[in-house]
Amino acid sequence: MHELFAENQAFRAHGRLWIEGPADRFLGIGRLELLERIATTGSISRAAKEMGMSYKKAWDLVSSMNTQARQPLVSTQAGGAHGGGAALTEAGAQAVAEFRAMQARFEAFLADETARLYESK
């Protein structure tokens, strides 16, 4: 396709990938980042803050994932304002690992497509 481009550089295949459940998105790159930050900070509120996201938004995302999963991806402990600790469950860690792998395959697909943009025909 490169013969269509005004400049022979810097055009790239880009994209977004997510897993859609029956009623809502289940996992995407934003939810993945939230899970990873919950794992490292041990707190939904700190994870949300790191992402510039409201606590309510983060909680809604966690709630959406927990509701759609057979077993919760995030476990929480009651605490003070904005809750106590939070951690990934085993299911949560598995979801992170598998979605990371899916995302890596997608990035390989995008790299192939970017290369294909510059193939001669």
Next chain:
Amino acid sequence: MHELFAENQAFRAHGRLWIEGPADRFLGIGRLELLERIATTGSISRAAKEMGMSYKKAWDLVSSMNTQARQPLVSTQAGGAHGGGAALTEAGAQAVAEFRAMQARFEAFLADETARLYESK
């Protein structure tokens, strides 16, 4: 990953694909639809109307594509209010065909990933 899902059905890999240029998006599914509707209606204004898009928005998208392409993807003829006719150029038809093919490969990738969600390990 299916063992993580609350129900063993209806989870799917979804996504969006586009070609990003140095300064702006070049082609995506919305721009593709706009080009296809310009081809069938012979008019940017009718194509925009069919998509529930303002004429200005459609014109901005066409302008972005034409500016980034070596040769314009859409040719226009001066006319009355909201312009005269518009048509895809040869480059425009090629862009449509190639992005359609790219999108079809992406849909195959998503189907593979959806199948993989339900593989046993």
